[in-house]
Amino acid sequence: MSHRLRYNGACSRQKAMGRAEIRGWFMNRQDRANAVDREMSARLLPDAALEALGGWWGQNAVRLTDGTPGAHTVRYTPSRWAHITTWPSIMASTFQAGDADVSRTQVASIVADALERGAYEDALVAIYVWGKGKSGSPAGSGPATLHKILLGTEGLNAILASVVNTLREQDAEAAYAELRGRIAGFGPWFYSKFLYFAGKSVRAASGTQPLILDQVLARRVRSLAQAVGRRPATTLTARSPGGSGGTQTGHRTATRSTSPFMQAASRQVAATHSWPSDATPDLLEFALFRTSWIGSAEAT
Structure with missing residues (x-):
């Protein structure tokens, strides 16, 4: 056997071992994600969180x-x-001076009309304007990025239509998987916002309706888990081998893990006297976004 053949054979074995290690990494990671799902749904919200949420609702x-x-x-x-x-007509004209406000209800109405x-x-x-608000800069991650997405994404309308159809025919996780990486500049933290508002008009064929999971809420959930003795940070923020794609993979896992937890936690807090019994799960999502109970009972 020539040196070249021996070399090529060794390279092939190394590549095969590398692929096996990556597959094993993802399998172990999935096992951890499943364990987090079970444990978070079982333990739910600690008393300090329930007290802080009750105070937030009172206000x-x-x-x-x-x-x-x-x-x-x-x-x-x-x-x-x-x-x-x-530009949606229901939103303030871009010729208007000063600031304007847009509510979740208004965005949901715009999205429902647009999907129809x-x-x-x-x-x-x-959704993008609501999600960014006044953050970003004209040359940065706000208007400029949206402009690039609208002009630079071939078949953008068809991509979004396909994602919404996947939500309708399957579930939020499948829709998230289809959206991932399809639109340059459309990051993983924003995926859940798009699916949340789409889910206001489109019922998923199975599973729960999508909820918003951005960086703030992800930190709240990690803090919650750590406060009751769990450490899901490896699930919520773990990066896969090879770089930036791991951030999106970790966020998808976080979305999948958080949804059943939020549904169960919503039932838990609704059973208290300090929370509306008919509240929707997204009320809890919003409250967790606004309320902190780790280290202090400060609410914002």
């Missing part, structure tokens, strides 16, 4: 009378988005 019950976060508004500056030509018309890019714009 916000008048504003959120229907037991949903529909009145949750985000402030944005319309003029910063002036170069976005796909097949105008998925209109839905994306409303």
